[in-house]
Structures are given as C-alpha cells and as structure tokens.
Amino acid sequence: MANGTIAFDTLETTGNISGKTGVTATSTDADYLVQKCSARGKFPGDGASITESFNVSSLTDTNTGRQTPNFSSNFNTVNYSIGHSLYNNISEPYVGSQTTSSFLHYMYGDNNAYTDTQNCITLHGDMA
C-alpha cells in the first residue's frame, strides 16, 4: 500500500460558511457562529418572563408545566429539531403541536403531574 501524503499548502479556505438561506459569513465571523442556531430561549419555570432568547417573539404560559414559545421568523417546515435542557428532575419532557411558528413544550414531572421548570431550548432547521 502506498503511503499517502498530505500537502498542507494545498488546503484552502473558501472564506465562506454555508448556512442559512441567503446567509454567508466569513470563517472568522464569530457573531454568526454564536447565532447559528435557528432560535433559542431560556425561560423560567413559571413562564412569567423570558431570560434570554433569539428569534422568539413571545412566550405563552399555557398552563402549569406547559409553555409555548412563538418565533419571529418562521421555520420552513414543521420538521425542525428541538433540543431542550431542564433545571429539574423531570421524567417526561416532550414537545407537541409543532408548527412553523411555535410549539408546545410539556414538562411532566416525577410526581405524575405537570411541573413548572426553568428550561432552555435550542432549535435548528431551515428557515422559511
């Protein structure tokens, strides 16, 4: 087997990172990298305010342990990915009613009841 070589001087950067529709950014554009998720938010358990966010227009406290974040810029489909982290030992967190502009975030606790829990969400997907 012939030994391969890597010629570093042939590696080049394009100067662009392909990303969102209509978006290009240089490889050193840190702001773009920070914001690269499509939407994100950190919400207190009672849903009474919004601690930190991007591409969120409002949060609806739907009920105990149920929150609906609404987005400023729609996703293209309902198949975007949702990641969430919870600040409590919640046994069954799940999402429902996923539309291109919002979703319903359920936090179902170990006490077999919905429980208010501080939570963070990150969303990734193609934008409309």
Place this chain on the structure above:
Amino acid sequence: MTKIETPEFQGTHLWDRLCWAKEKLEGKQSDYRVVWEDPDAPEECAKVTVPDPNWMACALQGGILPPVEVYWALAEDEAKPDFKKHTRGYLLHNTKPIEPMTEEQAIEYLIMKDIPQRVWRDYEKANRPRLVICKKDQLPSTRVWRNAWKIDENVNKSQEVA
C-alpha cells in the same frame, strides 16, 4: 443616547435582521402581559403571553419586522391539509418592514401574530371577557394555583385580572 439607524432591510432575510437587532439593540422588558382564554377550549385555564425583550426592541426600533398580515398568509398556507413546506417565505423578507411602534401598538401586533384569531377577533362582542391586556403586577404574584386561573368576568370593574 444616539438613536441607531435601521438599515434598509426590505429584501433582507428576516433571520439576518434579527441577528443585526440582537447585536445592535438593547432588549426591552415589557411590563405588559396578555391574558386570554381559548373559546374552543373553555374548560382550560387562562393563558398568559409575555412579549420577548428582543422582539419588543425590534418593534420599537422599526424597519425590521414584517407586517402582521404576512404571518397570517403563512398560517393560511400551513393550515392547508397538503402543506409540506412554506413556498411564500419571501413574504417575510421582501415585504416592506413596518415603521416604529409604541409599546402598546407592539402588544396589539403581538396579539394578532401569536394568539389564535378565534381569541381576539370580535373579542369585545363576546358574552364574557376572553382577552385582557394588563400589567404584570395585576396578575397574582404566585402561580401555585396557575392551572385554575380564569379571567375575572368583572375585569372591567376591578383591577384584578385573574
């Protein structure tokens, strides 16, 4: 403080405008809350909508957000049974952005954007209140009994909302 000029954003992807706003504008925590009940689910408790500080900053700044009718158009498309993906997303980006709003106007816009139309359309003609705009200190300070909240039917006569 020098007012930041909004670039000419018509034709710029809305998501990119939000990136600009996140970097340039200071978030505005609103004291307003919208309390509403869904007439299609009268047994459910009242819901409380809080505006996002970054979104509110965009609304106050002007030249960033599209007219609310754009969101209605996309919602109409999405409601169709054969909907798979948006084909009119350009409406968000190519429609002329709206001018600066007052905080009160922004709340009205937000209601029409994020709350179902069946709640706010003709709400003043309903036989009981189903939508109230209030200040956060008019809501109970604890949410222990949150899932039993209903809008006070005498809301127009008292300062208590729920």
